[in-house]
Amino acid sequence: MSQIKVRKLKHIPSEITVPGDKSISHRSVMFAGLCEGTTVIENFLPSEDCLCSLSAMQAMGAECEVLETDGRGKPVKLAVTGHGMKLKAPAAPIDCGNSGTTMRLMSGILAAQRFNTTMTGDESLSRRPMKRVADPLALMGAKVTGQGDKICAPITVHGGDLNAITYTLPMASAQVKSAVLLAGWNTQGKTSVVEPAVTRDHTERLLAHFGVKVVRDGNTVSIYGGQKPEAKDLYVPGDISSAAFWMVAAAATPGAQLILKDVGLNPTRTGILNVLVRMGAQISDNVNYAEGEPRGNVVIHGGELNATVIGGDEIPNVIDELPILAVAAALARGTTIIKDAKELRVKETDRISAVAQNLRLMGVPVQEFEDGMEITGGMELTGTTLTSYGDHRIAMAFAIAGLYAEGVTTIEDTECISTSYPGFERDLALFLNEPRFPDESTPVINRVPHEVGERLSSQDPS
Numbered sequence: 238m239s240q241i242k243v244r245k246l247k248h249i250p251s252e253i254t255v256p257g258d259k260s261i262s263h264r265s266v267m268f269a270g271l272c273e274g275t276t277v278i279e280n281f282l283p284s285e286d287c288l289c290s291l292s293a294m295q296a297m298g299a300e301c302e303v304l305e306t307d308g309r310g311k312p313v314k315l316a317v318t319g320h321g322m323k324l325k326a327p328a329a330p331i332d333c334g335n336s337g338t339t340m341r342l343m344s345g346i347l348a349a350q351r352f353n354t355t356m357t358g359d360e361s362l363s364r365r366p367m368k369r370v371a372d373p374l375a376l377m378g379a380k381v382t383g384q385g386d387k388i389c390a391p392i393t394v395h396g397g398d399l400n401a402i403t404y405t406l407p408m409a410s411a412q413v414k415s416a417v418l419l420a421g422w423n424t425q426g427k428t429s430v431v432e433p434a435v436t437r438d439h440t441e442r443l444l445a446h447f448g449v450k451v452v453r454d455g456n457t458v459s460i461y462g463g464q465k466p467e468a469k470d471l472y473v474p475g476d477i478s479s480a481a482f483w484m485v486a487a488a489a490t491p492g493a494q495l496i497l498k499d500v501g502l503n504p505t506r507t508g509i510l511n512v513l514v515r516m517g518a519q520i521s522d523n524v525n526y527a528e529g530e531p532r533g534n535v536v537i538h539g540g541e542l543n544a545t546v547i548g549g550d551e552i553p554n555v556i557d558e559l560p561i562l563a564v565a566a567a568l569a570r571g572t573t574i575i576k577d578a579k580e581l582r583v584k585e586t587d588r589i590s591a592v593a594q595n596l597r598l599m600g601v602p603v604q605e606f607e608d609g610m611e612i613t614g615g616m617e618l619t620g621t622t623l624t625s626y627g628d629h630r631i632a633m634a635f636a637i638a639g640l641y642a643e644g645v646t647t648i649e650d651t652e653c654i655s656t657s658y659p660g661f662e663r664d665l666a667l668f669l670n671e672p673r674f675p676d677e678s679t680p681v682i683n684r685v686p687h688e689v690g691e692r693l694s695s696q697d698p699s
């Protein structure tokens with residue numbers, strides 16, 4: 238079992254370029270594999286999760302030529318050749334590893350195929366509910382069977398002719414929205430999904446990139462079935478959910494200035510920037526467009542952070558950033574409230590309980606609720622031994638917490654980081670070592686611990 242040891246940070250590097258976006262990388266290989274023809278994908282994220290999606294499409298007839306690899310020999314530039322929307326039945330069950338996105342989006346794609354497919358996952362994925370995709374797909378005429386009431390993996394998707402539906406999502410989930418839209422894409426008529434709050438819209442944008450029209454009217458997203466996609470090269474921007482770890486590290490360091498280069502700035506994902514600004518960070522960005530996905534450089538200026546309230550419609554926009562935002566809250570003056578976030582309980586681990594446990598072990602007072610937590614920040618954190626609970630975002634969030642703790646923080650069970658951020662440890666080392674050149678970074682000004690319970694009048698009153 239691998240572990241990461243973290244000491245107090247030495248300096249903030251001047252810039253970091255994070256790897257490609259995970260959500261867009263999954264979708265890029267899935268949709269390219271459904272086109273007739275070849276799509277070159279640049280800056281693909283070669284993480285375990287995205288490689289599961291690629292292998293799944295290859296097992297069903299898509300071809301992949303690796304054009305460039307990263308330092309570990311993993312593909313970052315690929316040519317994916319598909320043979321149209323009718324896939325070939327895979328010879329063996331599809332292994333989705335740790336990836337909820339693979340299993341849920343593939344369920345939508347497979348529902349409209351003329352064969353049955355079994356999908357498996359690791360221990361964590363096998364505990365996660367697939368009923369949320371089984372239910373709407375059943376309304377469309379497909380059957381998804383699995384284990385127990387929550388229809389957990391292994392699941393079998395019994396594909397066939399579907400009917401179009403209008404489906405109101407019971408929870409704000411881009412994965413469920415995408416599964417229904419992808420099934421609707423291969424069905425006669427108009428399929429619509431009504432979202433309780435806007436969720437990440439990468440499916441909509443990437444389908445449009447491939448010439449497939451998806452329309453939004455308020456919180457309703459619709460697709461007409463039968464539209465043929467056209468292969469078209471694309472570039473994947475950097476993952477803002479990976480950049481979030483460094484954003485918080487810089488934001489919590491007075492005097493720091495960090496540039497995150499070429500990060501995805503899709504407005505359905507930039508909630509982290511709004512929250513950090515509310516907490517007192519100064520942030521600027523410059524937005525460019527690449528294949529319908531905004532991207533650009535983000536500059537973070539650190540300062541003393543203040544508590545805030547994170548909840549409501551903002552939650553889907555920061556869902557994967559909540560563990561690192563909880564760490565930011567622990568470093569901020571005052572009491573931060575995270576609410577309306579019960580979806581965190583069904584991620585790779587129960588992220589509310591995992592964050593609360595680990596913060597408490599570091600000496601931070603945390604009150605846990607069914608849908609969130611209250612974190613009293615501003616005290617010096619204590620270095621200790623923590624587990625990741627096998628969850629990549631917990632592992633990385635607490636590595637950042639360790640940069641601000643007295644003594645050594647050891648995070649155990651860190652292999653999971655490769656599911657979303659290969660190279661995380663190399664980038665973390667930039668914070669732990671002295672700069673090679675003195676002008677390579679802004680110096681770290683020591684944080685002054687706040688008095689516990691002290692409140693700021695400027696604190697978010699909502």
Ligand SMILES: O=C(O)C1=C[C@@H](OP(=O)(O)O)[C@@H](O)[C@H](O)C1
Nearest residue numbers: 260338409410411412413556557
């Ligand atoms: O659609 C996607 O790519 C994702 C959607 C979110 O999950 P939910 O749809 O379950 O909220 C997010 O947590 C996950 O990391 C990726």
Ligand SMILES: C=C(OP(=O)(O)O)C(=O)O
Nearest residue numbers: 335336337338557584630
């Ligand atoms: C929840 C996540 O991913 P997935 O649902 O694809 O496993 C994540 O990356 O934080």
